[in-house]
Amino acid sequence: MAEKPRVATVSLCGCFGCHMSLLDIDERILDLVDLVTFDRTPLTDIKTLGDCDLGLIEGGVANAENVEVLLEFRRRCKVLVAFGACAVNGGIPAMRNQFSLAECLRESYCDGIGVHNPGIPNDPEIPLLLNQVHPIHEVVAIDYVLPGCPPSADTIWTFLTEFLEGKPIAFSYTQIHFD
């Protein structure tokens, strides 16, 4: 028997809502486990990425580590999917693009209400922030989009089943949402 398709998922600058929505497919996850092998994903807690057939990227690109992880996903995954609003257009995190990075850092760590011990963190372990949050297609080529904040479980299920069956992806009207 041919090996099952390998699927990896990751959350860049997102809220993990898209992964929660993936879990919302409920008992269908048992079918999914039969159909695919999960590689790196928060669901398996595997930290390194192998060669995969499908990569789902939640979240936009906000820091240097996001760029690195995204590039690695592009190298290792045959098919890459912008999974949810932040990956598609930057989403809520991209609302910081209205301000300079200095303004954001000052507000968060120095001047904001309730800040104690003001001071901008400066530890080499912390990935450097980019000036702006970017949707993933501005950094790598993507193959599919799953809109929604988050995409509904049914939208995700439609995508996964049609993709795995090699069918063209077709969403019904109610499965397309930008929010």
Add this chain to the structure above:
Amino acid sequence: MSKTFKLDGREIPFETGQTIMDAALAAGVYIPHLCHNPELAPHGSCRVCLVDIGERQVSACTAAASEGMEVDSSSETIQATRRAILQMLFVEGNHVCPACEKSGACQLQAVAYYTGMLAPHFTHFFPRRPVDASHPDVVIDFNRCILCELCVRASRDHDGKRVFAISGRGLESHLVIDSPSGLLGDSCFAAADKAAHVCPTGAILPKGRGYETPIGERLYDREPISIVGDVRAHEEEVV
């Protein structure tokens, strides 16, 4: 006998002087549109109502209907062009639908769904634009303005006030407000003005009413705009 033209193979009656859009609306046939509102003079700026008449593409809201013409409004080429136009509208502003009160009852979003647009696709401009909350009853979020001039036309031609205008050219084009400070709160604008009720996006919104209808029950959640129609026709239910 009335005159007719063909729209996607269907005979549409029209009177002399009617546009393709007027006749289609009267016949109950949907042609997507954003800057058109039958109560105001056509503007022809958004180009979303693009249709094919033979070799040419024209905006249905400004092109006159003529006897025997064959209009194509549903080919994949037309839909793809509309999609590209919508994608450009999305990346030129800042449309964060999950954080927008108008989401689910927004005509820009609904027309995007109708054309099968899944993502804005192009590189985002992420322009820096202000929000004007100076008026006691109405807020303007310039991030969501698509420069359709519906508020400009409503204020000028209906309210007799000229509160709004478009200033600047090309990328610099933006909506301006006629008041000493440039703020809406200092203008003669009132919540009862027609201009407060024509915006197809979430750029002009009443204060104190946001997120009233739960997700899943909003205007365009269940049925497409081609069936439900423009948001202005549903204002009482949705705002």
